[in-house]
Amino acid sequence: MFQKTFAWLDERLGLQTIYNTVLDRNVPKVNWWFTLGSASLFLFLLQGITGIMLSIYYVPTPDHAYDSIQYIMNGVSFGWLLRGIHHWGASLMVLIVFFHMLRTFYFGAYKYPREFTWVTGVILLFLTLGMGFTGYLLPWDQRAYWATTVGTSIAGTVPFIGNFINEVLRGGTDLSAVTLARFFSVHIWWFPALIAAFIGIHLYMVIRIGISSIPKADD
């Protein structure tokens, strides 16, 4: 029964071909350092799921942001767990993505013909850091407020256009409801959409070109 259903679907969707291309492709003999990319993808999905969960109760306004998080932590079953996973997962994701970059760099995997994979990877690294920066403001407590004040001020030190960048980031001269709303929007819509798109391109190239082997002494 299952076999027949699968065969019927496979004939129309090419499931076996997808499986063979994506998961059963040939890879050189590699080690555990080569799992960091999959780990990054897993963490992105985990952050996505827990983030969607948090958005059920979180409200991005100065009046309610802090209180709605208190409600998540104390008022709802397992809210502490989902927020905890999102919180620690964020730090872990920055760490893992960074190690993924280091591995690629030290193993020389960014070289021809994989330069463009590297470029999309760099964009993904910056987007991940951007997710960390925008997400840090959302709890709207003292730490979040002043960390964002400092962070946007640093962006303000750019010569000539610094003040302009600073005010665009904040949506005004000071941190306000406008800042919180735009950081929230960027955190849950703009950056995740961009990350998903770039992961798509990144993975397409990994599958198309294949992964590089561990460099040898005479390479």
Added chain:
Amino acid sequence: MPVSPHMSRREFVSIITAAAGTVMGALIGIPAIGYLISPAFQKTATEAWIPVGPLANFTAGTPTLFNFNRTTVDGWVQTINSYGVYIVKQEDGSVLALSNKCTHLSCRVNWRPEENAYVCPCHDARFGINGSIISGPQPRPLDQYATKIEDDNLSIHFVGS
């Protein structure tokens, strides 16, 4: 490749991956269900005895309006609601506590001594001094709060809304 009677490496890894995935999915999935549905099952205790004051403050036969506030918390938002109660002391010393909320459409009724009735400003419902229906569109007499007298101090029993 020789056929081995044992599980192949690939089979072993598949089973371990599936098992680990199931455990991780359950660890997040089951709490996630609780997270999503738990507000539906939270009952906030609204019931309370509200102190109204010494009985000596009230004159027999003259309804006196007593106002109090109750705070309800929905999620992360606090709402303060005001309530009014007419305290009616009887000749025999017993006390009636009548909600000033009209039983028709919840407007607030006012005691009019000259008419000897509570009159609703919205649709002219009239209630007698002890809350009974005199005239108007209201379906039932004024609602009563349970009362308690301890050391000549009156309290009323608030049960919500």
